[in-house]
Amino acid sequence: MTIIRQTSLFGIQELYKMEPTQRYDSIISEIDVDRIFHEVNKKSRRGAPVELNYAAMIISSFIRIVERIPTIKDLVKRLNDDFVFKLNCGFLVSDETPSEAAYSRLLTKLSDSSVLEEEQKKVVLQAIVEGFISDNTVAIDATHFEARDQAPPKEDKPKTEPKKRGRKPKEEREQWLLEQAEIEANLPLYEKKIEAQLDVPLTDLRAEVPQAPKWGIKKNSEGKNVFWYGYKGHLAVGTSSQYILQSLFSSGSLNDGKAAIPLLKGVKELALSSLRYQTMDAGYDYEPIYEQVHRMGNQSIIAYNKKNEREPIGFDKYFAPTCFREHSYRYxxxxxxxxxxxxxxPKECSSCPLANEGICQKVYKVKITQDLRRYTAPARGSKAWRTIFKRRTAVERVNAYLKEFFQLNNVRYRTGKRAKVHFDMITLIYNASKLAADRMNARLNQHKTA
Structure with missing residues (x-):
């Protein structure tokens, strides 16, 4: 058995150097396959008898991700050609190899169930109980991946009548406001403003996420717009443990900020006592997100997006107060x-001629509830704030790892429901692999101590 050297993201790579049988057993043992089997197994005695080994089909679907087998067709071929691999997947000698259609029916049953999401939560809770997750910071970000189908041609938007210039009369404006309020109230949840999500239960937030493939747009590292047709995966990752604490699958057109509150509410349900900070990039700079983090009793470490706002007088760009000579106070x-x-x-006060004139305050205090978006703890621009914000790269590493090693970029299904099954399987296998590696590390450390 290969020695797992450290409890880090790269411990999974060491796990993958083990013999196939040991690797499969270590990863799959972290997942309750019996519960998934019960969910997809035939409930009625009526109809044609079931001759397929559904438990082995479930295991082989997970192993397909572990072994990076690109398609179900390739999986069936591997099962037919490699007898040892077939046995490692849990099939008996007497079992026939399932067809592609049989795997398709299995995926349909999984897409109609939430069992994969529930198993994901169980794995995370188990890791918390065993002490492998004790993060004080969670990083949230989204990654995009393309759909299998070619994007449909863009439809021409109907031309609207030009707006009348000038201010509306009072009665006309009141009527217009009532119409706009009615339109807003009848919109789907994820087309409303983000603040509409604050008082909605997590189950409803998850149930109404749009999942059909759509056109998406995002700026790359060079500041240029990147377009794709497909989906987004939204992750909340523990920055030190690098477990996926929460995940959300959506259409590619969904704004990143509209997935933050469902992720935060899911993290809150884990009741992780060590958690203190939620860190995100400027795409999540919305007041309702700060409000949700504050309701959780955590602090927001979110990059500020100016949005054409003017800097307030008497404060610097990080909203720290300034003295009479416009030097910034120190957090x-x-x-x-x-x-x-x-x-x-400020440190400049030591040589300032106005220091003893009583013009500037010696100490300045600000309540963060005065403006949760501007005032964070630790304060924006401080060394402590920058240190915590740098932890956000953990979620970017996990996103890259899922694409490179877990086939996140290899969606082979035409509908959003099946693509979501693919996404849920990937995040579940990733966390199961992390848990398996951490347990091996723990056993190794016990042997060294003994």
Whole structure:
């Protein structure tokens, strides 16, 4: 058995160097296959008898991801050609190899069930119980992947009548406002403003996520727009453990910020006592997201998006107060009881001729509830804030790892429901692999201590 050297993301690579039988057993043993089998197994005695080994089909579907087998057709061929591989997948000598159609029916049953999401949560909770997840920071981000089908031609939008210039009369404006409010109230949940999600239960938020393939747009590292037709995977990742604590599958057109509150509410349900910070990039800079993080008792470490806003007078670009000569006060500490940031005099005060004139305050205090978006703990621009924000790269590493090693970029299904099964399987296998590697590390450390 290959020695697992450390409990890091790369421990999974060491796991994959093991013999196939040991590797499959280590990963699949973390998943309750019996529960998934019960969900997809035939419930009625009526109709044609079931002759397929559904348990082995489920295991082989997971192993397809582990072994990076691109298609179901290739999986069936491998089962037919490699007798040892077939046995490793749990099939008996007497079992016939399932057809592609049989696997298609299995995926249909899984797409009509939430069993994969429930298994994902069980694996995460087990890792928390065993002490492998004790993060104080969660990083949230989205990644895109293309659909199998070619994108449909873009439809020409109907031309609208040009808007009348000038201010509407009072009665006409009131009527227009009522019409707009009615239109907003009748919109689907994810087409409304983000604040509409704050008081919606998590089950409803997950049930209404749009899943059909759509056109998406995102800026790349060079600041250029990238277009694709397909889906998005939204992840909430523990920055030190690098487990996927929550995941969400959506259409490619869904704004990243509209997936944040469902992810945050899912993280809250885990009741992770060590958690203190939620970190995200500027695409999540919306007031309702800060409000949700505050309701969780955590702090938001989110990059600020100016959105054509002017800098307030008497404050610097990080919203720290400035003195009479416009030097920034220094962040000192945060009082959690009163939710107050404390700033002290700028270092330039030591040589300032106005220092003893009583013009500038020695200490400046600001409650973060005054503006949750601008005032965070630790304060924006401080060394502590930058240190925590750098942890956000953990979710980017996990996204890249899922694409490179777990076939996230290889969606072979035409509908959003089946593509979601593919996504759920990938995140479940990733977490199961992490848990298997962490358990091996724990056993190895016990042997060394003994």
């Amino acid at each position: 000192d500490s945060f009082d959690a009881n009163y939710e107050t940031l404390k700033f002290t005099r």
